[in-house]
Amino acid sequence: MKKFNTIYRHIVEEERKFPEATGQLSDLLADIALACKMISLEVNRAGLIDILGMTGDTNIQGEEVKKLDVYANELLTNMMKQGGHICAICSEEEENFIPIEDKYTDNKYVTNKYICHFDPLDGSSNIDVNVSIGTIFSVYKRVSDHGPGEMMDCLQKGDAQVAAGYAIYGSSTVLVYTSGRGVHAFTLDPTAGEFLLSNENIKIPKKSKIYSVNEGNYNKWSNGMKNYIAHLKEPDEDSGRPFSSRYIGSLVADFHRNLLYGGIFLYPADSKNQSGKLRLMYEANPLSMIVEQAGGRSSDGSKRILEIEPTALHQRTPLFIGSEDDVILLEKYLSEDK
Ligand code: AHG
Ligand code: MN
Ligand code: MN
Secondary structure (H helix, E strand, O other): OOOOOEHHHHHHHHHOOOOOOOOHHHHHHHHHHHHHHHHHHHHHHHHHHHHOOOOOOEOOOOOEOOOHHHHHHHHHHHHHHHHOOEEEEEEOOOOOOEEOOOOOOOOOOOOOOEEEEEEEEEOHHHHHHOOOEEEEEEEEEOOOOOOOOOHHHHOOOHHHEEEEEEEEEOOOEEEEEEOOOOOEEEEEEOOOOEEEEEEOOOOOOOOOOEEEOOHHHHHHOOHHHHHHHHHHHOOEHHHOEOOEEOOOOOHHHHHHHHHHHOOEEEEOOOOOOOOOOOEHHHHHHHHHHHHHHOOOEEEOOOOEHHHOOOOOOOOEOOEEEEOHHHHHHHHHHHHOOO
16 A cells, blocks of 8 residues: 655655754745645636636636736745745746745744745646646745845755755646655645655656757757767667657656656757756756756756856756766767867
8 A cells, every 4th residue: 555645744754854943844845835736726727717708807706817827926925925934035927036024023933044936837838738837946045144035045056955846737736846855746636635645755767768858949059969869869779769759848747757757858058048048046956956866967068057156046057957877978969069
């Protein structure tokens, strides 16, 4: 019989492994899980809004109907503000970070000692065509000592993350997180309204047979990148080639499949996007913490993503992430470009 556990109990069990823990990170992760549950409900309803005549700006209840990414952003922001555990929120949907006062100064169990980065809705180009989308989050301890958060709290390298995760809203809603001791997945049981443990201590296969890249950008790639993809397509049974090409266009969905089956996801810099397309703080860093905790590798083509010293909230980076052996070989091919 599979071990029955909810995400809330799992988070608390993880916390109990640290006697000095105050439970704040557990509360924060529980708040994020609740927000993802509520976003999941809205995502699943989204297709109905037009059909049920709830179109335009207000629906039959007189509520304002929002675009899903605006809805997800506002929900996460409000929940984080109320929770009291963070001093700043950084979001793909906000130009600047949102500093947050320490709301509960008389409560030592609620001090705003964390900061969060969010991609509230990843894969937004897929929202209207019923393809999986997701939410990505990244959590750090603050570095400034008190009061509302500052830019130095928001611009920390990925190695400093204390937790990271994502929700994927697909055929089912799955929440995957790590707090530094393995990667664990929970599937939402919509009737119970609980995230139930579905996959504990996930490990990504060291070698794979799947690559994910937008081949439409081929003509903008470097020679090293072109030669690597050509290598994957050559028939060679011993090394499991040709690879299969799988590209959903939602980073979270492509990443989640590769995490479970093995695979390499590639979004290189190219002649148009000199620094790549994906964002370091709320896409590359959180997924890189997860993939390294699962025994995989994540690089910008020459160094670990988690070592990059950030200089801007929305800075972009090339991203090569997934099965360790595949990313190492990719880095060898890209070294030809030097
Ligand atoms: P977002 O919807 O948060 O802007 O992210 C979209 C990203 C990512 O989800 C996906 O991997 C990538 O855009 C797809 O880019 P292309 O359409 O250029 O392939
Ligand atoms: Mn995204
Ligand atoms: Mn997004």
